[in-house]
Amino acid sequence: MKRSLAWRVALLLACGASSALYAAEPDRGYDAASAKQAWVLNCMGCHTADAHGIPGKVPPLTGELGHFVRLPQGREFVMRVPGASNSALSDADLANVLNWLIDTRNTQTKPANFKPYTAEEIAAKRRPALTHVAEHRAALVERLRKAGDNAVADGY
């Protein structure tokens, strides 16, 4: 009996410690369950379930975004492409799904100092949607190269 009480105390302490750790984690700016739902309903139909895209047609969202968000122009590009800008998602829900994508599908490429998108930032900048997306993308890739980041290919 004594042993099982000690075990329970240990378990309680462990749980307390892990929730304290969790609370100390930096805020990544998303709720995974609602982000997944937003992804499925608003983005996945074109970008595919695992976000690898369709060669020649729809860009992947796995890796590139982590490079784009290094530049202010890239941060804006990501929210102003038509699929994101014109989606039915609220500003908060768009911020949520973008932060989730960056954190979970761009884990290796996102900058260490990435600041999650906020609803306020999205509200201020998502519109108007970009019209000449390819030109904006090419200019952004060029800008990244000038900054020493050659990781994003010209095409997809």
Ligand code: HEC
């Ligand atoms: C109707 C199809 C469609 C939907 C739905 C869609 N996208 Fe896209 N997305 C595209 C295409 C096509 C492009 C390439 C640029 C263009 O032509 O708009 C693109 C480009 C992008 C890019 C730029 C990536 C790059 O490498 O250039 C991002 C970021 C993006 N989409 C995010 C989203 C998010 C987030 C959603 C959901 C809220 C979404 N898209 C919904 C088709 C779609």
